[in-house]
Each structure stands twice: as structure tokens, then as C-alpha cells.
Amino acid sequence: MPARKIEGIRLAKVIKAEIALEVARRVADGKHPPGLAAVLVGENPASQVYVRNKRKACEEAGLNSWLHHLPADTTQEELLKLVHTLNQDPKVNGILVQLPLPKHIDEETILRAVTPLKDVDSFHPENVGLLMTGHPRFMPCTPFGVLQMLKRSDIETAGKRVVILGRSNIVGKPLALMMMQKPSDANPHAGDATVTVAHRGTKHLKEICQQAEILIAAIGVPNFVTAQMVQPGAVVIDVGINSVNGKLCGDVDPEVGEVAAALSPVPGGVGPMTIAMLLQNTLKAATIHQT
Numbered sequence: 001m002p003a004r005k006i007e008g009i010r011l012a013k014v015i016k017a018e019i020a021l022e023v024a025r026r027v028a029d030g031k032h033p034p035g036l037a038a039v040l041v042g043e044n045p046a047s048q049v050y051v052r053n054k055r056k057a058c059e060e061a062g063l064n065s066w067l068h069h070l071p072a073d074t075t076q077e078e079l080l081k082l083v084h085t086l087n088q089d090p091k092v093n094g095i096l097v098q099l100p101l102p103k104h105i106d107e108e109t110i111l112r113a114v115t116p117l118k119d120v121d122s123f124h125p126e127n128v129g130l131l132m133t134g135h136p137r138f139m140p141c142t143p144f145g146v147l148q149m150l151k152r153s154d155i156e157t158a159g160k161r162v163v164i165l166g167r168s169n170i171v172g173k174p175l176a177l178m179m180m181q182k183p184s185d186a187n188p189h190a191g192d193a194t195v196t197v198a199h200r201g202t203k204h205l206k207e208i209c210q211q212a213e214i215l216i217a218a219i220g221v222p223n224f225v226t227a228q229m230v231q232p233g234a235v236v237i238d239v240g241i242n243s244v245n246g247k248l249c250g251d252v253d254p255e256v257g258e259v260a261a262a263l264s265p266v267p268g269g270v271g272p273m274t275i276a277m278l279l280q281n282t283l284k285a286a287t288i289h290q291t
């Protein structure tokens with residue numbers, strides 16, 4: 001039987017509608033709508049699409065958003081100056097610096113310059129540390145989206161064997177933390193799972209993947225996960241966003257749909273969830289700032 005499709009796009013709509021309600025409630029109470037400042041440097045076409053979609057989602061949910069689109073030859077100092085200005089602006093609750101940045105700019109320096117209280121991507125070391133110790137301020141958007149996707153599809157993570165393919169700072173590492181942690185009042189979304197992180201250099205990769213009850217592919221290689229790597233009845237989440245001959249595809253080969261019990265599609269899976277969770281974090285930031 002073909003795998004159940006985990007429709008991130010539909011779940012993201014539900015989350016955005018919940019956020020819109022909460023925003024409307026706050027505005028009715030005399031508060032400002034939460035505000036997100038997006039910073040885009042250069043003309044990367046994919047980044048332009050993502051930022052446009054983030055702003056559209058803000059608009060639909062009643063959040064304010066501002067785009068700061070800087071030319072590709074912007075210096076690191078100019079970008080730092082903009083980040084410092086946004087840090088001080090009381091209308092701005094969340095700051096998002098779209099990655100990747102042009103090569104001549106040091107990403108780490110820029111991400112550390114964003115004040116942790118407005119760091120809705122949760123990339124700042126202070127927020128990474130809070131997440132690590134089980135007291136997250138903001139949960140990084142893509143991993144948060146994956147956890148919400150599973151939860152809202154009634155897929156239990158507690159006690160499950162989860163294999164994460166990929167060890168990036170944006171997805172693999174934070175997702176492993178969130179997935180393995182014990183839920184608590186401070187960390188209600190934690191997965192309580194048994195987690196293995198693997199990558200392209202992992203020995204016996206196929207056998208490790210076959211042990212997964214939940215397999216999450218975030219390795220950045222088109223169609224990397226084949227049907228032979230998947231245990232029949234497993235849940236497979238595809239975080240990959242790859243372009244092959246101008247067509248978008250994930251890290252999971254479509255043939256996996258014949259073996260898995262459930263599979264998230266690309267497009268229409270984790271991507272839209274990432275954007276919904278960015279809005280959720282911006283709303284949380286506004287709550288923290290009490291604006």
C-alpha cells in the first residue's frame with residue numbers, strides 16, 4: 001500500500017490560522033501586531049522565493065513585515081550596521097537574515113550580532129545553548145516544523161528509534177537535540193525519542209537507516225534515501241530541497257513511498273512548516289517583548 005502523505009502544506013495552513021487568531025486577539029487588546037524584519041543580501045533566486053513566501057505568510061496572519069534587500073556587494077560592516085539598527089527598533093520583534101550570505105561575509109559574525117531576544121531563527125549561540133540545556137527560547141524553524149508535522153499527524157515519537165541523516169547547524173544537530181530531549185514545562189515539544197545521527201561518512205549507513213522507525217533525511221543529496229534503506233512501515237520525513245534540471249526534489253527517492261507507512265512530500269512538506277514556525281517564533285518574541 002502506498003505511504004500516507006504527510007501534508008506539511010495543509011498543516012502549515014492550520015498553524016498559520018491559529019497564529020492569525022492569536023495576533024487578532026493581541027491587536028484587539030491594544031497591542032501592536034508582531035513584526036518581522038527580513039534581511040536579504042544579493043540576488044539568490046531561491047532565497048528571494050523563500051523571503052517572499054515568509055513575508056506573504058506574515059501578511060496573511062496579520063504580522064507586520066519589512067524587507068531589507070541589500071546588494072550582493074554589501075560589506076560585512078554595512079550589514080552589521082543594519083542588524084544593530086534592527087536590534088534597537090521596538091517595532092521589530094523578529095530578525096531573519098536569509099542564508100546563505102555572499103561568500104565575503106562571515107555568517108557566524110552576522111548571526112551573533114542579532115540580539116538573542118529577536119533571533120527567531122534560533123541561530124545565535126545563546127539560543128543554541130538554551131536549546132541544548134532543555135530551556136529553549138525559540139525552537140529553530142525547520143526542526144520545530146518537523147516535530148509539529150509528526151505531532152499533528154498523530155505520529156508518536158516517544159520511545160521511538162529515530163535516525164537523522166545530516167548534521168547541519170540548521171537541521172540535523174538541533175533536530176537531534178529536540179527529538180531526544182524529555183518533554184517538560186520549559187520544553188513541551190521535545191520528542192523523547194532514541195536518536196542516531198548519521199551522515200555520508202557513516203559506516204553501515206544502510207543498516208542504520210533500516211533500523212529507523214522514523215527516518216529524517218536532511219543530507220542535501222537528491223534522492224539519497226532509497227527503498228532498500230527503509231524499514232517497511234517506517235515514517236520518512238524529507239527535509240531536502242534540491243534542484244535537479246530545474247525541478248525541485250527532496251533527499252528521498254519517490255520509490256520509498258512503496259515501503260514507508262508515511263512520507264512527507266517535497267514540495268509541500270517541511271518547507272511550508274518552516275515558514276509557519278517562523279511566524280510562531282515571531283509571535284513568541286512579541287510576547288517576550290510585551291509589545
Ligand SMILES: Nc1nc2c(c(=O)[nH]1)N[C@@H](CN(C=O)c1ccc(C(=O)N[C@@H](CCC(=O)O)C(=O)O)cc1)CN2
Pocket residue numbers: 049050053096097098099100121141142170241248266267268269270271272273274275
Ligand atoms: N535564515 C534562514 N535561512 C535559511 C533557512 C532558515 O530556516 N532560516 N532555511 C533554508 C531555506 N528556507 C528558509 O529560509 C526554506 C526553504 C524552503 C521552503 C519552502 O517552503 N519550500 C517549498 C518549495 C518552494 C519553491 O517553490 O522553491 C516546499 O518545500 O514546498 C521554505 C523555507 C535555507 N536558508
